[in-house]
Amino acid sequence: MQFKRYSLRAASLVAALLLAAHMAWAAEPFKIRDIQVEGLQRVEPGTVFASMPLRVGDTYNDEKGTASIRALFALGLFTDVRLEINGDVLVVVVEERPSVAGVEFIGTREFDKDMLTKAMRDIGLAEGRPFDKALLDRAEQELKRQYINKSLYAAEVVSTVTPVERNRVSLAFTVIEGEPAKISEIRIVGNKAFSESTLRNLFDLDTGNWMSWYTKSDRYSRAKLNADIETMRSYYLARGYLEFRIDSTQVAIAPNKQDISITHNVTEGERFVVAGVRLAGNYLGREDEFKALVSIRPGEAYNADRVAETTKAFTDYFGRFGYAFARVQSVPEIDRSTSRVTLVLQAEPSRRAYVRRINVAGNNRTRDEVIRREFRQYESSWYDSDRIRLSRNRVDRLGYFSEVTMETTEVPGTPDQVDLTMKVVERPTGSLTLGAGFSSSEGLGLTFGISQQNAFGSGHSLGLQVNTSKINRLIVVNTTDPYFTQDGVSRTIDLYQRVSRPYYYEDSYALETVGTSLRFGIPFTERDTVYVGAGVERTTIVPGTYLPVAYQNYADQFGYASTAVPLTLGWGRDNRDSALVPTSGNLQRATAEWSTFGEVRYVRGTYNYQHFVPLTKQYTFAFNTDLALGQGIDGRPYPLFKNFYGGGLGSVRGFEAGSLGPRDSATGLTYGGPKKINFNVELQAPFPGAGNDRTLRVYTFVDAGNVYGPDDPIDAANFRVGGGVGISWISPMGPLRLAFARPIRQFEGDRIQYLQFQIGTTF
Structure with missing residues (x-):
């Protein structure tokens, strides 16, 4: 059978197009009876047929042939494509690109190999993908750029392509990192x-x-x-x-x-002094109110921070009245002959606006409702900068996010409306608490705690605390629902068991307490929360050796087991700038506990106050005080197992934890007391060589305090005093504080502990 065989061949898409456009002869148009594909190894024939504009029964011409070549090259799967005509059969001959057999990284110590593999996959270099030399070159340059970003300017990156069986290639990036510049x-x-x-x-x-x-x-x-x-x-x-x-x-x-x-x-230029401040523009007839917001003082040196503070205060004040687009500019009028400057605060409130919609972005795990219930600016209401700022601060104080920002955008075509977008960056909300202390009497005592502040993104918190000390064993399970009601009333449930055994011996006496409590937190203001609750607990004095006389007397009078039904009332206010690394503000907490049911009758209260003063950008002064007082009621003595204890971290460092207070006359064992007072002062400074890094700091401290019995007067002459130095580090496991302390004032029989550390505490 006589036939003609024509060939259109291309080494690249450009060459194919040029060949098709300039070939000396052209194929005669014909009706396609069949289309055959040759050269396929991994690509499905259907992929080729679906990409070509030609079908069986169509009339072939050079224009359609060129379009078919162009379409097949656009797939990125072939290095060569040609069309051959065998009578009325169109034969598509392709040469597939090799596929990637694997990607290997050699010598990459600075970057995690799994991260690099993922990055290569994102750009198209991954096992099973078609190999593209252009992508390989781009990946090599990007890897070099990443090393430059880490100051590794001497890093050398060499990519190697090794052919393997079945038309595949193995890719290797060999890196000589060198030393960082x-x-x-x-x-x-x-x-x-x-x-x-x-x-x-x-x-x-x-x-x-x-x-x-x-x-x-x-x-x-x-x-x-x-x-x-x-x-x-x-x-x-x-x-x-x-x-x-x-x-x-x-x-x-x-x-x-x-x-x-x-x-x-x-x-540098000349140093200028402020000669005066003048208002210009439209201030809504409230010039006197705006003047009260000016923090720039004539006669003082020009201070850009004060100027920015004033213009921001003006903008925020305009926002209180709904003017979301207010513009305030500080225009300096400079007199170089006297080195003085007059500042003109030019204001244009523009138009009043209301909020159409509030969007939330960045919360991949936290539910929208957990964030939205903190908002104080509402949709379809007038724009209010105070409420917007309060909303942002409330979301930030949740502690679930490392960054919280609020953006304002105009609604296209509606000049009096804005949309707000709250962008959050989530952080891990689980925390691990570890503590340890060593003493000659107790040995090594370990504490363990794990908590999740934002369980399953619901805003609920779950916690577990365990103390494995041979003397004091503790297990506490608690959960908090911060929005038990729509009004923001929180609910906390605690289950706990405590076993206190003052000696290692199995036959020594012990105190065992099992209980549960329910508390509700009621927000009275944006900063003040009042807590009310009730609980039931059963405490048993387990007889044994070394039982203090005071405990024996109490058991003889009221029995070895007793039940208490305490009612609690508390109040808290947190004005700190940060809960993790506070540098300014204060924290106050007060609690009262009253048991009027059961065998145990008492009332007791505690008060804690922390204050932080920024001395400079790098130095912070911190003060802490703890006060506690308990009293028996209804003719009954204060229960000994409700005593307060002192010593150790959070109390008087340098003394063993729980070692301060009255001692049993027979055993010398400390059993606490109903009165406690502690004072702590700290000077926090940058760690030597760490510069302005606030995650690692050193501090020096002085602690004073003691625990007193029911008939003992609180006398400062009996205060134990300790002092020393410590390190504070925001570690991946949580805040760590290490303290080396020595007693400044001690008395005979005091139990000393020089080195103490804890992970999970902030003061």
């Missing part, structure tokens, strides 16, 4: 008012010290450099240098790619 010099040129060392101390980047292995402050980072530049600019602008500018910043890398030098060229 470090900052060897930071220079500031043009400074006159402040010394170079003073300015360098403001920076997060430095030339390194003995703590650089932790802070990595000597590793160059563009983001940190920009932050340092802004810090220096703010420092000058806050001290009167209105025209200060940074002319240029040069970052130079030595030929060995190991040393980096940074040079800032600055022009």
